[in-house]
Amino acid sequence: MTRMSNRIPDEKVELIRRSSDIVEVISDHVQLKKQGRQYTGLCPFHGENTPSFSVSPDKQLYHCFGCGAGGNVFSFLMELEGLSFIESVKQLAERANIELPDFRSNETVSSSDSPQETMRSAHELAAKLYHHVLTLTEQGGQGRDYISERGFSREQIEQFQIGFAPDRWDALTTILSKRGFSLDVMVAASLLGKRDSDGGHYDRFRNRLMFPIWDGQGNVIAFGGRTITDEKPKYLNSSESPVFHKSKTLYGLHLARPLIRKEATAVLFEGYVDVIAAWGAGVKNGVATLGTALTEEQARVIRRNAETVILCYDSDKAGIEAAFRSAGILEPAGCTVKVAQMPEGLDPDDYIRTYGAARFVSDVIGASLTVMAFKMRYLRKGKNLQNEAERMRYIEDVLAEISTLNRAVERDHYLRQLADEFSLSLDALKQEQFQIFRAQRNKLKHSSEQKRTQVRKSFEPKKLLPAYQNAERLLLAHMMRDVEIADRVQGRIGGAFNVDDHQAIAAYLFAYYGEGHLPNPSQFIQGLQDEKLVRIATELAMLSINEECEEQELLDYMRQIENYPKRVEIKQKELEMKHEQDPVEAAKILMKINRMKQELH
Numbered sequence: 001m002t003r004m005s006n007r008i009p010d011e012k013v014e015l016i017r018r019s020s021d022i023v024e025v026i027s028d029h030v031q032l033k034k035q036g037r038q039y040t041g042l043c044p045f046h047g048e049n050t051p052s053f054s055v056s057p058d059k060q061l062y063h064c065f066g067c068g069a070g071g072n073v074f075s076f077l078m079e080l081e082g083l084s085f086i087e088s089v090k091q092l093a094e095r096a097n098i099e100l101p102d103f104r105s106n107e108t109v110s111s112s113d114s115p116q117e118t119m120r121s122a123h124e125l126a127a128k129l130y131h132h133v134l135t136l137t138e139q140g141g142q143g144r145d146y147i148s149e150r151g152f153s154r155e156q157i158e159q160f161q162i163g164f165a166p167d168r169w170d171a172l173t174t175i176l177s178k179r180g181f182s183l184d185v186m187v188a189a190s191l192l193g194k195r196d197s198d199g200g201h202y203d204r205f206r207n208r209l210m211f212p213i214w215d216g217q218g219n220v221i222a223f224g225g226r227t228i229t230d231e232k233p234k235y236l237n238s239s240e241s242p243v244f245h246k247s248k249t250l251y252g253l254h255l256a257r258p259l260i261r262k263e264a265t266a267v268l269f270e271g272y273v274d275v276i277a278a279w280g281a282g283v284k285n286g287v288a289t290l291g292t293a294l295t296e297e298q299a300r301v302i303r304r305n306a307e308t309v310i311l312c313y314d315s316d317k318a319g320i321e322a323a324f325r326s327a328g329i330l331e332p333a334g335c336t337v338k339v340a341q342m343p344e345g346l347d348p349d350d351y352i353r354t355y356g357a358a359r360f361v362s363d364v365i366g367a368s369l370t371v372m373a374f375k376m377r378y379l380r381k382g383k384n385l386q387n388e389a390e391r392m393r394y395i396e397d398v399l400a401e402i403s404t405l406n407r408a409v410e411r412d413h414y415l416r417q418l419a420d421e422f423s424l425s426l427d428a429l430k431q432e433q434f435q436i437f438r439a440q441r442n443k444l445k446h447s448s449e450q451k452r453t454q455v456r457k458s459f460e461p462k463k464l465l466p467a468y469q470n471a472e473r474l475l476l477a478h479m480m481r482d483v484e485i486a487d488r489v490q491g492r493i494g495g496a497f498n499v500d501d502h503q504a505i506a507a508y509l510f511a512y513y514g515e516g517h518l519p520n521p522s523q524f525i526q527g528l529q530d531e532k533l534v535r536i537a538t539e540l541a542m543l544s545i546n547e548e549c550e551e552q553e554l555l556d557y558m559r560q561i562e563n564y565p566k567r568v569e570i571k572q573k574e575l576e577m578k579h580e581q582d583p584v585e586a587a588k589i590l591m592k593i594n595r596m597k598q599e600l601h
């Protein structure tokens with residue numbers, strides 16, 4: 001193994017930064033709308049329903065007014081995907097088609113790799129091995145038989161990189177070991193197991209059809225393995241690892257994302273096999289959770305990409321309940337939710353194999369209902385509505401559901417529907433619904449109050465800043481945009497900013513201009529290293545200030561900054577004077593105070 005440099009030359013980094021438009025890169029993850037000179041969208045770093053995340057194409061920076069996240073195109077990927085700086089540079093280099101010549105390829109390891117990077121490389125290698133075994137080797141024969149029985153096409157196998165883990169204990173172990181991967185790290189990555197008896201390593205997946213699971217960028221980070229025999233469990237998934245977090249991952253997202261964004265609609269399935277089957281049927285905006293209930297984090301990822309979500313779950317009792325639960329998470333996240341219709345007892349994959357692609361598209365996806373309509377249909381099940389008692393129970397159940405709807409027009413719509421269907425008085429229904437609503441509200445009051453205080457805590461508005469701090473912030477904002485102003489500040493107050501972070505930013509800025517750079521906030525923050533400084537500098541660069549800085553304004557800021565330590569000292573002396581018993585001493589202090597006050601300007 002050759003050792004490669006772990007440093008990318010600065011000019012290369014700069015070239016990659018300049019070639020990567022921040023609006024385009026962020027648009028891969030966040031739906032942005034143009035608003036004046038900025039773009040705004042829902043912040044990917046905290047949950048919100050109204051956009052406070054803003055991206056400036058001029059400055060090539062992003063900043064969230066809600067949670068304070070901010071930085072340039074590299075920081076965005078580092079923060080969003082948990083990448084190292086080098087990983088973010090590599091990703092953008094690839095995107096911009098810029099070669100990093102003396103950089104090692106993906107699938108060998110070097111001692112300088114982070115464990116996460118090593119794990120991703122190993123998964124990539126494993127996915128290639130399994131795919132090769134399935135498509136090209138004798139050992140993959142059983143897998144191929146199973147695949148053709150299931151009716152997966154060549155395109156599906158390629159698109160989803162389906163593979164086969166041979167029925168051996170050491171197929172992957174041998175390859176990983178030959179390539180220099182630490183086998184213990186591979187155990188932590190959930191690719192291998194380790195025997196207690198002799199500490200030897202073995203393949204975790206054997207004799208299974210293998211489905212790679214990717215992160216949002218298309219890196220393989222885990223596998224789902226389906227048995228082709230009667231072995232239990234039927235599906236064996238990778239365990240949680242430093243690169244694989246089930247609660248954050250949506251299967252198929254990087255493949256479906258372009259279409260999801262284009263149509264502003266995502267179809268959410270319960271399993272990856274459903275995603276693959278639906279893709280084969282022409283529904284190519286599908287994603288799936290990975291054997292766990294939908295989480296708020298996943299709902300946020302979906303909301304960033306889509307406005308409408310169609311839930312396409314199994315039509316058994318568990319599937320229906322899961323659909324209600326998911327709707328309860330997606331709606332508060334700001335999604336419009338619909339529920340696809342499927343005959344009792346089928347899952348999407350069964351349905352497509354039984355009825356074909358065209359009917360899946362028109363009768364299942366195309367006939368999706370609103371959540372309320374779906375609930376009404378569900379509540380009806382097994383009830384004989386000719387029977388008066390059962391009918392009344394049904395109506396009460398529906399009224400209870402209507403009471404949970406937030407919008408008056410929606411409530412009105414379903415109340416009318418109910419009144420029409422059972423020839424009831426609309427007013428009477430409204431009254432009854434309101435009573436139910438009141439009872440529900442009293443019951444919920446306590447728990448929702450608790451929730452609200454929690455929310456408030458995390459979104460505390462910025463405190464009003466003292467004048468000298470504001471002056472420092474505005475002055476730095478001007479200095480970042482204008483070399484001449486920076487020069488004048490350096491000449492007069494040097495680094496005498498009162499807030500430590502401001503002092504540090506000023507020092508970096510003087511050094512940056514000293515190297516002959518022109519004002520460029522995105523390039524400037526590249527050199528800051530410290531995450532807190534990056535955030536603060538970004539926020540300052542994004543402040544909306546007068547581009548023209550009047551002479552007087554500039555002088556005012558500098559005076560505020562210079563006077564602050566003197567004012568602090570005067571306050572101290574005044575306190576001293578108050579406590580001084582000896583009148584002569586007190587008079588001396590007063591004279592000193594007066595002198596100091598004269599020095600203020």
Ligand SMILES: [Zn+2]
Pocket residue numbers: 043044045046053064065066067068069
């Ligand atoms: Zn935020």
